[in-house]
Amino acid sequence: SAVISQKPSRDICQRGTSLTIQCQVDSQVTMMFWYRQQPGQSLTLIATANQGSEATYESGFVIDKFPISRPNLTFSTLTVSNMSPEDSSIYLCSAGGQDQPQHFGDGTRLSIL
Amino acid sequence: GEDVEQSLFLSVREGDSSVINCTYTDSSSTYLYWYKQEPGAGLQLLTYIFSNMDMKQDQRLTVLLNKKDKHLSLRIADTQTGDSAIYFCAVMNNNAGNMLTFGGGTRLMVKP
Numbered sequence: 001s002a003v004i005s006q007k008p009s010r011d012i013c014q015r016g017t018s019l020t021i022q023c024q025v026d027s028q029v030t031m032m033f034w035y036r037q038q039p040g041q042s043l044t045l046i047a048t049a050n051q052g053s054e055a056t057y058e059s060g061f062v063i064d065k066f067p068i069s070r071p072n073l074t075f076s077t078l079t080v081s082n083m084s085p086e087d088s089s090i091y092l093c094s095a096g097g098q099d100q101p102q103h104f105g106d107g108t109r110l111s112i113l
Numbered sequence: 114g115e116d117v118e119q120s121l122f123l124s125v126r127e128g129d130s131s132v133i134n135c136t137y138t139d140s141s142s143t144y145l146y147w148y149k150q151e152p153g154a155g156l157q158l159l160t161y162i163f164s165n166m167d168m169k170q171d172q173r174l175t176v177l178l179n180k181k182d183k184h185l186s187l188r189i190a191d192t193q194t195g196d197s198a199i200y201f202c203a204v205m206n207n208n209a210g211n212m213l214t215f216g217g218g219t220r221l222m223v224k225p
Contacts, residue, residue: 033213092155094156107154107156
């Protein structure tokens with residue numbers, strides 16, 4: 001199964017700044033996704049990271065706020081832009097193939113002051 | 114869209130069996146997953162089942178799928194204190210870009 005590394009594992013940021021989270025997979029995968037887990041909540045899909053093209057965003061999430069890159073089949077980034085305290089969450093990357101289960105990284109715990 | 118429901122909380126005694134239940138709404142769901150999340154950690158894939166299966170067993174874990182009722186369960190035999198965590202049911206639909214829809218999670222507490 002794929003091993004997924006995320007960094008940073010946690011960060012404390014100032015309001016109005018931006019943070020880029022990196023997700024590295026140890027093997028080539030077809031699908032990569034970004035999820036948000038707000039405190040005490042379940043996971044909500046932010047977007048599907050498409051290799052070589054723009055990400056596909058779910059309702060309620062927009063590219064200006066959460067720009068995503070996926071330059072190749074093993075790497076993706078999520079940027080949380082112009083952060084506010086409401087963005088304090090765990091952000092998780094997942095990866096999997098067409099007929100393979102999705103595995104998750106350990107997540108990035110983000111707090112905004 | 115897909116809706117996935119779980120009960121919020123389950124408490125069992127060490128050594129007993131735990132059964133965590135999940136219901137979903139989309140009958141075209143293809144893969145159904147169970148993930149475990151311990152405090153401060155990410156999600157660990159425990160097991161998964163294809164929609165053409167009724168049951169899957171993996172050591173202490175047994176997954177049962179009732180497609181007619183759109184009901185999925187996870188049974189943990191001989192539950193240990195280390196099994197205390199939040200368990201998420203997640204459902205995938207290949208027709209929806211392989212995205213996962215998660216239930217709200219069931220917090221399992223194991224008492225010694």
